[in-house]
Amino acid sequence: MPDWRFLFDPDHRTVALHLLSALVAGGLIGFERSFHGRPAGFRTHALVCLASSLLMLVTYIQWKWLPGVPLDTVRTDPTRMAQGIMTGIGFLGAGVIFKEGVTIRGLTTAASLWITAAIGILFGVGFFLPAILATVLVLGILSVFRRIEAAMPSQTYAYRKR
Numbered sequence: 001m002p003d004w005r006f007l008f009d010p011d012h013r014t015v016a017l018h019l020l021s022a023l024v025a026g027g028l029i030g031f032e033r034s035f036h037g038r039p040a041g042f043r044t045h046a047l048v049c050l051a052s053s054l055l056m057l058v059t060y061i062q063w064k065w066l067p068g069v070p071l072d073t074v075r076t077d078p079t080r081m082a083q084g085i086m087t088g089i090g091f092l093g094a095g096v097i098f099k100e101g102v103t104i105r106g107l108t109t110a111a112s113l114w115i116t117a118a119i120g121i122l123f124g125v126g127f128f129l130p131a132i133l134a135t136v137l138v139l140g141i142l143s144v145f146r147r148i149e150a151a152m153p154s155q156t157y158a159y160r161k162r
Contacts, residue, residue, distance in 0.1 A: 018124055019054060030116075051120065
């Protein structure tokens, strides 16, 4: 019979709150991308944000995964973990950027993956207010700015092959 007392551990509830918050934020951003038919959508953004949060939780509660080991023995630097996450997501984002003739596509999708990872990092370390604010701002940028861009006059360039 499993011991369900771990559900009442305040640290476990904190971990669950961090992970679920990141999942919701990434899901919202991904939903906007899926709605507009972009290559990295709902599931991708939700996974990126959740993974970033999970990795940062490793540094946030590092004393829990090695009980009995003195704190001076093992220390994980949260800033190094964040740098590793952002570097890895940069490679993932580069995979959605491609060139069609003279047009480059996927830049906004790559940027949205990158900011989603950053939001996941914020949720992972418990900076809820900046993470929530960033989620709202990203959703505004992706939806409202699209309308502004469509209304703006723009120059078009034609490429003629000789």
